[in-house]
Amino acid sequence: MSRNKRDELIRNALGIFYRNGFHATGMDLVAKESGVSKTSIYKHFRTKDELILAVLRLRDEDFRNWLFRRMEELAATPQGQLLAMFDALEEWFMADGFQGCMFIKASAEFQNADDAINRQSYAHKELLVDHFARLAGAAGHDAPRALARQLLILKEGAIVIAAMSHDPAPAQEARAIAERLLLGGADISV
Amino acid sequence: MSRNKRDELIRNALGIFYRNGFHATGMDLVAKESGVSKTSIYKHFRTKDELILAVLRLRDEDFRNWLFRRMEELAATPQGQLLAMFDALEEWFMADGFQGCMFIKASAEFQNADDAINRQSYAHKELLVDHFARLAGAAGHDAPRALARQLLILKEGAIVIAAMSHDPAPAQEARAIAERLLLGGADISV
DNA sequence: GCAAACATTAACAGATCGGTACATCTTCGC
DNA sequence: GCGAAGATGTACCGATCTGTTAATGTTTGC
Secondary structure (H helix, E strand, C coil): CCHHHHHHHHHHHHHHHHHHCCCCCCHHHHHHHHCCCHHHHHHHCCCHHHHHHHHHHHHHHHHHHHHHHHHHHHCCCHHHHHHHHHHHHHHHHHCCCCCCCHHHHHHHHCCCCCCHHHHHHHHHHHHHHHHHHHHHHHCCCCCHHHHHHHHHHHHHHHHHHHHHHCCCCHHHHHHHHHHHHHHHCCCCCC | CCHHHHHHHHHHHHHHHHHHCCCCCCHHHHHHHHCCCHHHHHHHCCCHHHHHHHHHHHHHHHHHHHHHHHHHHHCCCHHHHHHHHHHHHHHHHHCCCCCCCHHHHHHHHCCCCCCHHHHHHHHHHHHHHHHHHHHHHHCCCCCHHHHHHHHHHHHHHHHHHHHHHCCCCHHHHHHHHHHHHHHHCCCCCC
16 A cells, blocks of 8 residues: 555545544444455554544644644734634534534543543644644733633634534634633733 | 333443443443343333433433532622632532533534434533523623623533543633633623 | 233344454566 | 565454343232
């Protein structure tokens, strides 16, 4: 299997797991939908869990690349980018096939704190916080990390409710809260 | 099977599904851990899905009863109760066996919008919004329902991050945001 | 005490689970 | 053209999945 076919397999598996869930999706279906045999999959991934980890690595890259780029496209300043995140989320919520956050779902299906899938899922969230904190610092906020963690809470809450309600409205509802955090209060320094 | 035994079965199943996940838990395990035979379970529930629905009904009652009572115990005013919700959540996050929100997980494992489990999971969130909106109205806020929806976003975001990070800190981080919504802004009417 | 009604159980279907053994096919050096 | 090496597909493994069948206990009315 070439590098390309391997990447394509991971990308196919991503789509199936995202649509169907992890435990609910069998490796036979992954093989069939990917157009490769199960044996070939197991040549490259020792277990289903390892395939899932590869899927999550791809998703982490894809999602952060998309979100951060979109934030930059929508706003010029760091402060504006943090707010624009919620507009980007709204686009995602309205897109065909939106089914919530893959990492939340992976963490929910693999709850054990020792599980590599559980740890890797949260690592994605930490990378998001890092980026938010960088932007918050650049915008001149004191305690940028605390602000970043609050923005993460807003983002995850909006994703969960949008997915459960099948309605993109939570994006703007969360944005309104973020505006008060970023623009409104007495305790921002710039 | 008596009414009591049936209720106890549902309560047992709740614990197992909450700890293990829905798809990852087989009916044989539910039967074994509940001390009843699988046949007896299927006498009362036609399918696994029906058992899950019964579990979610119980969880909805239990959780709302607990949360609303705790909010009342912790604060006297409607406004205070809305803030105290996050203190109650913090207690939950620190409790043994906390594993996130059962309805978020159910919704994640049964994603189809037509699925009764999916719909019932979101119905729980709507009942929470109703209660928040009642309190926000009693506190004199205009647009109480919009505020209630924002509080829901904060609550769900805090739960998701607390569960993923195995850390109760998001409760107070979300509370700080709620304080700005409830107390800080120019656009509250009382 | 006895029969009807109900609850419970072990054993079993048929399908599918994650994962593998082995035979076949392709590819490549030379 | 041909042999070695790796990729692929088929068919299978034991375990487990949801759900059922048929036999056994247990309660209850009278």
